[in-house]
Amino acid sequence: MARRSDHSREQLEELILAEAHGLMAETGYARFSAREVAKRIGYSIGTIYNVFGSLDALLLAINSRTFVLWADWLRAKLAVAGEDRIAALVAGYFDFAARNTNLWMAIYDHRPLPGAEMPEPYRRLRAGLTGIVEQEVALVLPDARRGEAAALARSLVALVHGHCFFALNGTFALLGEEQPEAAALARVWEALTAAGAVRGSG
Amino acid sequence: MARRSDHSREQLEELILAEAHGLMAETGYARFSAREVAKRIGYSIGTIYNVFGSLDALLLAINSRTFVLWADWLRAKLAVAGEDRIAALVAGYFDFAARNTNLWMAIYDHRPLPGAEMPEPYRRLRAGLTGIVEQEVALVLPDARRGEAAALARSLVALVHGHCFFALNGTFALLGEEQPEAAALARVWEALTAAGAVRGSG
DNA sequence: TAAATAAATTAGACAGTGTTCAATTTTAAC
DNA sequence: GTTAAAATTGAACACTGTCTAATTTATTTA
Numbered sequence: 001m002a003r004r005s006d007h008s009r010e011q012l013e014e015l016i017l018a019e020a021h022g023l024m025a026e027t028g029y030a031r032f033s034a035r036e037v038a039k040r041i042g043y044s045i046g047t048i049y050n051v052f053g054s055l056d057a058l059l060l061a062i063n064s065r066t067f068v069l070w071a072d073w074l075r076a077k078l079a080v081a082g083e084d085r086i087a088a089l090v091a092g093y094f095d096f097a098a099r100n101t102n103l104w105m106a107i108y109d110h111r112p113l114p115g116a117e118m119p120e121p122y123r124r125l126r127a128g129l130t131g132i133v134e135q136e137v138a139l140v141l142p143d144a145r146r147g148e149a150a151a152l153a154r155s156l157v158a159l160v161h162g163h164c165f166f167a168l169n170g171t172f173a174l175l176g177e178e179q180p181e182a183a184a185l186a187r188v189w190e191a192l193t194a195a196g197a198v199r200g201s202g
Numbered sequence: 203m204a205r206r207s208d209h210s211r212e213q214l215e216e217l218i219l220a221e222a223h224g225l226m227a228e229t230g231y232a233r234f235s236a237r238e239v240a241k242r243i244g245y246s247i248g249t250i251y252n253v254f255g256s257l258d259a260l261l262l263a264i265n266s267r268t269f270v271l272w273a274d275w276l277r278a279k280l281a282v283a284g285e286d287r288i289a290a291l292v293a294g295y296f297d298f299a300a301r302n303t304n305l306w307m308a309i310y311d312h313r314p315l316p317g318a319e320m321p322e323p324y325r326r327l328r329a330g331l332t333g334i335v336e337q338e339v340a341l342v343l344p345d346a347r348r349g350e351a352a353a354l355a356r357s358l359v360a361l362v363h364g365h366c367f368f369a370l371n372g373t374f375a376l377l378g379e380e381q382p383e384a385a386a387l388a389r390v391w392e393a394l395t396a397a398g399a400v401r402g403s404g
Numbered sequence: 405t406a407a408a409t410a411a412a413t414t415a416g417a418c419a420g421t422g423t424t425c426a427a428t429t430t431t432a433a434c
Numbered sequence: 435g436t437t438a439a440a441a442t443t444g445a446a447c448a449c450t451g452t453c454t455a456a457t458t459t460a461t462t463t464a
Binding site: 033034035045046049054055 | 420421422423424425
Binding site: 028030105108109111118123126127130150151154155157158159160161162163165166169170171172174175176177180183184186187190191193194 | 230232307310311313320325328329332352353356357359360361362363364365367368371372373374376377378379382385386388389392393395396
């Protein structure tokens with residue numbers, strides 16, 4: 001099959017990860033299979049375990065990649081945003097999830113055994129995404145309350161997450177809610193307003 | 203093994219469901235197995251499929267049972283609630299999830315194939331839970347805005363869900379958030395206030 | 405009560421899964 | 435060219451959900 005000379009170890013890792021990410025996008029978490037990844041790249045199942053150590057580690061790498069794409073997506077949206085940058089963030093959150101449902105869901109479907117610490121790079125990626133939100137929240141808060149930005153950003157991300165999750169998993173459809181994103185944005189601005197923000201003050 | 207005379211068909215269905223619910227509470231969605239349920243009640247795997255038709259149907263029945271427990275839990279909390287019944291609801295949401303993490307998570311881990319309609323009884327249970335919230339939201343809104351209660355309740359459930367989910371799956375711990383419930387409650391009251399509610403006006 | 409019918413139950417077969425690891429092949433170094 | 439190191443394999447193991455022909459048990463009929 002594949003020869004060592006065809007790929008360096010790093011290239012092989014990238015080859016596996018790229019294919020795995022694609023498979024996850026295609027099939028979703030429940031139908032994802034390491035064996036299928038191996039089959040698609042023409043390596044045996046053993047190689048994947050040698051390179052990544054465990055299925056858990058591979059899944060973490062897949063989700064890390066998704067986080068990078070997601071952060072890039074949000075930054076791109078912010079770069080072309082109009083006056084309401086908060087709305088751009090909420091919209092970016094929703095449409096990334098909608099356009100990459102399987103990948104986005106996989107982030108939350110994957111639950112490593114409790115007590116298993118996340119590796120530092122993964123923690124940084126997640127914190128980085130919240131950081132983007134925090135920055136925009138800080139911009140819209142009055143100077144005196146900038147200190148609340150971090151905690152508020154975390155809470156707003158959770159708020160939007162809840163709406164997005166219910167939108168994509170069918171809960172909102174079942175409850176007759178037809179404008180999840182608008183609802184989320186309304187809640188976000190109510191919270192920001194309560195914290196002293198004024199629309200268009202960024 | 204088990205004799206037909208030991209259980210009527212209805213009793214058998216209940217026997218399976220009770221054991222399955224217990225196993226789900228014990229192991230969580232990822233490690234749940236229909237075979238293990240069969241082993242524990244002393245029936246063969248085939249019987250479970252004969253009674254429930256599919257694993258999907260069994261999982262739906264498990265989640266339905268969890269919804270019943272959850273709704274009961276919330277009603278009990280409301281029955282002994284003080285002045286802030288909204289706070290009682292949020293607290294009830296959080297501590298049911300915390301005390302039944304595996305069961306609660308299973309509700310959201312289970313994603314039937316897209317397009318597969320949920321059976322009516324299941325839809326009613328879910329809507330019923332939101333109905334409890336809607337009722338309390340209506341009580342706190344001014345008369346002129348009671349019409350917004352349904353939509354607002356859906357949104358608030360999503361909001362709380364997001365916080366609860368991040369609290370239980372480790373996201374908040376990773377981000378340094380230590381008071382998810384307080385944050386959720388704060389957001390909820392900000393939204394209610396924006397809709398004209400006044401604390402203690404129920 | 406004995407035979408015939410209906411219902412309930414079984415367990416094996418099938419195609420998958422993650423995981424491990426001794427054996428093999430390929431590459432690099434001497 | 436030989437040797438040492440690294441990479442790769444794929445069979446084995448213990449699982450999973452799902453289906454279904456065969457079997458057992460219960461009920462009804464004669």
